[in-house]
Amino acid sequence: MKATDIKDPEYFHKVVDCQYACPAHTPVPEYIRLIGEGRYTDAYMINWESNVFPGVLGRTCDRPCEPACRRDRVEDEPVAICRLKRVAADNKDDDDVSSRMPAIPAKKNGKRVALIGGGPASLTVARDLMPLGYTIDLYDDQKAGGGFMRSQIPSFRLPESVLNQEVDYILDMGVDAHFNHYVDSLKSILDKNYDAVFVGTGAPRGRDLNIPGREEAKENIHIGIDWLSSVAFEHIDKIGKKVIVLGGGNTAMDCCRTSLRLGADEVKVIVRSPRAEMKASPWEIEDAEREGIPMFENHVPLEFVVEDDKLVGMKFDKVRAEYDENGKRSLVSLGEEPVYVECDDVCIAIGQDNAFPWIERDLGLEFGKWDMPVVNRDTFQSTNPKVFFGGDAAFGPENVITAVAHGHQAAVSIDLFLNGKAVDERPAPGTTLVSQKMGIHEWSYDNGVVDDQRYVVPHADVSQSLKDRKLEVELGFDQETGFAEAQRCLNCDIQTVFTESKCIECDACVDICPTDCITFTPSGEEEELRTRLSAPANNLAQDLYVSTDSLPTNRIMVKDENVCLHCGLCAERCPTAAWDMQKFMYQVTKAGQ
Numbered sequence: 001m002k003a004t005d006i007k008d009p010e011y012f013h014k015v016v017d018c019q020y021a022c023p024a025h026t027p028v029p030e031y032i033r034l035i036g037e038g039r040y041t042d043a044y045m046i047n048w049e050s051n052v053f054p055g056v057l058g059r060t061c062d063r064p065c066e067p068a069c070r071r072d073r074v075e076d077e078p079v080a081i082c083r084l085k086r087v088a089a090d091n092k093d094d095d096d097v098s099s100r101m102p103a104i105p106a107k108k109n110g111k112r113v114a115l116i117g118g119g120p121a122s123l124t125v126a127r128d129l130m131p132l133g134y135t136i137d138l139y140d141d142q143k144a145g146g147g148f149m150r151s152q153i154p155s156f157r158l159p160e161s162v163l164n165q166e167v168d169y170i171l172d173m174g175v176d177a178h179f180n181h182y183v184d185s186l187k188s189i190l191d192k193n194y195d196a197v198f199v200g201t202g203a204p205r206g207r208d209l210n211i212p213g214r215e216e217a218k219e220n221i222h223i224g225i226d227w228l229s230s231v232a233f234e235h236i237d238k239i240g241k242k243v244i245v246l247g248g249g250n251t252a253m254d255c256c257r258t259s260l261r262l263g264a265d266e267v268k269v270i271v272r273s274p275r276a277e278m279k280a281s282p283w284e285i286e287d288a289e290r291e292g293i294p295m296f297e298n299h300v301p302l303e304f305v306v307e308d309d310k311l312v313g314m315k316f317d318k319v320r321a322e323y324d325e326n327g328k329r330s331l332v333s334l335g336e337e338p339v340y341v342e343c344d345d346v347c348i349a350i351g352q353d354n355a356f357p358w359i360e361r362d363l364g365l366e367f368g369k370w371d372m373p374v375v376n377r378d379t380f381q382s383t384n385p386k387v388f389f390g391g392d393a394a395f396g397p398e399n400v401i402t403a404v405a406h407g408h409q410a411a412v413s414i415d416l417f418l419n420g421k422a423v424d425e426r427p428a429p430g431t432t433l434v435s436q437k438m439g440i441h442e443w444s445y446d447n448g449v450v451d452d453q454r455y456v457v458p459h460a461d462v463s464q465s466l467k468d469r470k471l472e473v474e475l476g477f478d479q480e481t482g483f484a485e486a487q488r489c490l491n492c493d494i495q496t497v498f499t500e501s502k503c504i505e506c507d508a509c510v511d512i513c514p515t516d517c518i519t520f521t522p523s524g525e526e527e528e529l530r531t532r533l534s535a536p537a538n539n540l541a542q543d544l545y546v547s548t549d550s551l552p553t554n555r556i557m558v559k560d561e562n563v564c565l566h567c568g569l570c571a572e573r574c575p576t577a578a579w580d581m582q583k584f585m586y587q588v589t590k591a592g593q
Helices: 009-015 017-021 028-036 040-051 053-059 081-093 094-099 120-132 160-171 186-190 224-232 250-263 282-290 400-420 479-487 508-512 527-530 569-573
Strands: 112-117 135-139 174-177 195-197 221-223 241-245 265-272 299-307 310-323 329-333 338-342 345-348 387-389 430-435 492-497 516-520 544-546 556-560 579-587
Touching: 009 017, 009 430, 009 516, 028 040, 028 081, 028 338, 040 053, 040 081, 040 094, 040 479, 053 160, 053 224, 053 400, 053 556, 081 479, 094 160, 112 120, 112 186, 112 387, 120 160, 120 195, 186 195, 186 430, 195 400, 221 224, 224 345, 250 265, 250 345, 250 544, 265 387, 299 387, 310 345, 345 387, 387 400, 492 556, 508 516, 508 569, 527 544, 569 579
Parallel strands: 112 135, 112 195, 135 174, 195 387, 221 345, 241 265, 241 345
Antiparallel strands: 299 310, 310 329, 310 338, 430 579, 492 579, 516 556, 544 556
């Protein structure tokens, strides 16, 4: 088998599972160590470089990093990465953060960029381009920046003060913001002679449900994302006593919990699919159920029931899920009488779509499937080279952290494009690999691997939080608990680096490894080699670390990166220092770097 090229920046990046899984590639173990040291502002700034909204994401992120966390090889649950991000945000020194914001050139570079939409993707583009001297105009139809972070995430999950602070860090760089300004024509923007335009308008159209009774009951049927926006901007302050929420995603969870806070006595979430296939984050479902909201699975809506021109309930068909050999699901009726559920109001939260009626079709912009713009997935450039897309507007609904990742890459493309360079020649990431050795068997990081269960985050009292829709429910870790949770991190960015020329093949590392992840064996084809390691390496998504065959016996060293806990015992035990613990830092290159 071919030896591993550890100089490839993506090799060890893939081993830092949490960072690799993060769309913005935040250096997770690095900022967690800083939290453990009480260096909250430093931890915050490392987050801010990558994900731009640490306080927001520390409360609302979809947490793609946590299922990848290596801690669940040891315990049932991963490190509370998202909640630790909030620890950094809650305990930072605000004045120190402000002083560390990038310097903005007094003299501009002469290039003008328009941002349409004030959400996380557009704000990230502004954050990356403003320090390079660009003039940025931002257009948004809301009264303040933040996009759907402001209009669709309830205040009991994301306090307005947290959002305002992190939005203002960017706007205060000198962005010329045009709020309460709905852009109804892309041509009108292009006619202003901008050098580039970025579209970050999200997926603003909630899906409807056209079944009998929809038109007759329209006054009491609400599209979820529009309804949440109306609540956020205080156009709506009440709802009926009995509420049905249709859908199983995070928007549905926000709708049902908001309904309770607006006076509903009974709220039911009713889903077509099996509960196991609900798209809402597990913790969002848990929070809804903590507040007494029941979930009903396998109910397909049939009809809105109207009596005397008033919505009184809904009828549902009970179904079961069946799957073919390809895993495709079909919902099969049980053939029972329809289930009737009383209600005064219904919130429909069954998905979102993009809508681009404001983009003229004669501007050189091609549209493809689902009437979505044709956008390059690497450069985020459309078929009109001046126009770039990002966030939900680019490829459909995702989440805040994905929008941020899009914004960083779109900013790189815009900067390359406006400097006459090819946008597909992407700058390489910045990487470092530095030994952590302080003595013969001492390291600059805590490498003990012990049993340590995840800590429980405190919540506000339910009886109090339901009385005030702006009272934050999840209270976050205090400093003591944040430190304890930070200690659960296995420091997966501290890599075990092997030097063949120093190895005497004593097998001491094999003997001491707690997970049997190291094997010395004759080489072979990967598929066969994986079966004869000390422990079979069955996770094909994780690469093997393979040495050259230059060892004295012509064997190779093979390490299964999937089960390595980065404990450093191999390096401590090795008598020749063939193994070393080296910190790998991977940073996505930003525009202009």
